[in-house]
Amino acid sequence: MSAIPQNTATRPGSTHSDGSSEKALAHIIRDDAEAIASAHEVAARLAVHASERDRERRLPREEIDWFSQAGLWAITVPKEYGGAGVSYVTLTEVIKIIAAADPSLAQLPQNHLGLVDVIALTGTHEQKQFFFGEILRGKRFGNGFSEKGTKHVLDLKTRVTAEDGEYVVHGTKFYSTGALFAHYVPILGLDDERRGWLAYIPAGTAGLQVIDDWSGFGQRTTASGTVIADQVRVAASHVFPAFRVSDQPTLNGPISQVIQAAIDAGIGRAAVDDTLKFVRERSRPWIDSGVERASDDPLVIREVGHLHIQLHAAEALLERAARTLDAIATQGHAPSEDDIARASVAVGEAKVLTTEIALLASEKLFELAGTQSTLAAHNLDRHWRNARTHTLHDPVRWKYHLVGNYYLNGIKPARHPWN
Template identity: 45%
Template sequence: MTAVAADRIESAEQAYSIAAQLAAEFAVEAAERDRDRRLPHTEIDRLAASGLLAVTVPAEYGGADLPASAVAEVVRRLATADPNIAQIPHSHFVYLNLLRLAGSAEQRAHYFGQVLDGARIANAQSERGGATVAEIATTVRPEGTRFRVDGAKFYCTGSLFADLLAVLTRLDDPDQVSGLPAGEYIAYLPADTPGVRVVDDWQGIGQRTTGSGTVTFDGVLVDREQLIARSAAVHRPTAYGAYAQLLHAAIDAGIARGALTAATAFVRTTARPWFEAGVTRAVDDPLVIQRFGELSVAVTAAEATLAAAGLAVDAAIDATVPVAEASLAVAAAKVLADRAANEVSAALFEVGGTRSAAADLNLHHFWRNARTHTLHDPIRWKYQHLGRALLHDNPPPLHGVI
């Protein structure tokens, strides 16, 4: 896959404007793409060409160096239109952040330069078969003067659109031939590297066009310069986890807003009032009005806590507030965004009535997308971290998912 030529974005305001323009374009056929599972190759090319995927490249490498809060707002705007498209670059931004935190100067220059030229990064991280999702079976081991990667990854969001894959591996080097410390490494490698197989087998009920299929690695050879130790980003207070979780919350908040917008349009134009309301238009039914008020509060609260969490992550990265404070702010935002996305996307049918359930309208894609995306990490553990911080003064753990 060849990267497209990308424009350069210089400010958050420019990024927001471009995100809004693209969202308006992407919204037009979002329901049809979902219904037909038509992969958004053209749309992702547009996204890459816009320069939005390079907005976090540090200024010293020629990028806009936009903060986490700005990236979250870009992702939220995209998600209001098509949360599939918004999720595809999630790992792209996360692994650019890991590169910033843990990569060498040479690695940063190399990969940041590729991204400025339009390259797209996807994850190859999750696995099946272990006792928990935290267990990594995919290995990287010395082979001559190079390293060999073997294993299989699942839920590899964006892999069908990627130029580069960020592969989470476990170093298998018991004799310490490589001289590398034990632990987990991210291997950055071109998606067309020999031995890499990207399979379009994602069958989730939602987020159907994210390209979240399987990637296998069979004797894939990489150089030392392609490996980055993950511990420097994950096992220190770097806000790496808060950054990643913030973008997940942005997707959910965007789904909630998109569903509310669709529900509003449907009730205004198509829904019929319940006969007991004694009104001629659904929009005048006092119970419908009440419900929309409740849904509006849920979405507004999710957006407000997302914005506050974004500023907290910015401050943590700038070392003006503790990273634990940012992680807890993001945990609260994640809870409210999860709630809003699932509630509003389901309530769309409650306020729209039977007509809104017509299959050809595919209004259920909002609920399916919300239900699927919010499974990434359970909010019940966000409550745990928030409660433990309050009652026991325990900071959240350092594991990259908080």
């Protein structure tokens, strides 16, 4: 039976015509094999109109319901709380499969999955029971992390202040991927001691505003725009000590980064696949090649071989990084600083190659496919626009530095969500 519900859940804040709330439940995925199978099924459905959504910047309101209601946003919920607790190898494969179909859709659960890990790492038993239950029912997290106009990504102006047994959140965020489609908008802010706290704010809360003002030329349907929290009051049960995931050795940073790498690997795979299709079906051979078909041109063949070697190398390092995370997560004791450093470096190595293949493949597509491939009707430039936009999240030049400094000088990477 299909894992994609035929009656999708209503979006946040919506109700039936009689005023009652939507009660549809998401499918619950039980194991790794089902997660991979469901990802292929969902990806096939998402791919059908992916180019149109990008061209028209049509926000995927219906499609994101297919995606989360299929259970794929809940696959990292621990088994003891009713989830599949899939491996990181499976998680990265799921994201890669979705990204090859539509990288904007693949980016939407990236922060959600990192936030699931924050709950697992810092939540009380009661908080875990509540929020993991919400996730299993198909609820989605957006994000309110980054801010514009500050010195760097951790120079936050947003404040989370304890007051009368609750918390008050005040600040403005940008790059808020997924917030427009979220049931909860987790906002990161600092307390008076400049420690980071995450407040998981229900959509529709008084003082919370999500603005669709994302104008990036790539990842166009992520709605990664502005979130404003104007003195928003949040129950203490919805606030988590985010500072602990970096103050202590945890896998939260490497998990966030390996998902980013999987998105880029999916973009690279899609660009390579479209290159092959176009060269086989539409491209003309160069006049000096002496062949009848572009696919028989020896120089084109050589470049296609190079693309596949680079793609397979990136995918291999991605899998190696995920296996490193799995080994650390299942070793039976809390990870050490050395464990987290090893994980960050493994993920950093993968991030370098997934970044490079996403950019290389999406640019080589036009060189190999020829002038006709630039026509707007094909919309093939979306691959490069998506790759260039998404790979800017954390500069790959610093991944080279991270890896080199570790092997040469024994310097452990800084612990934060970008390592």
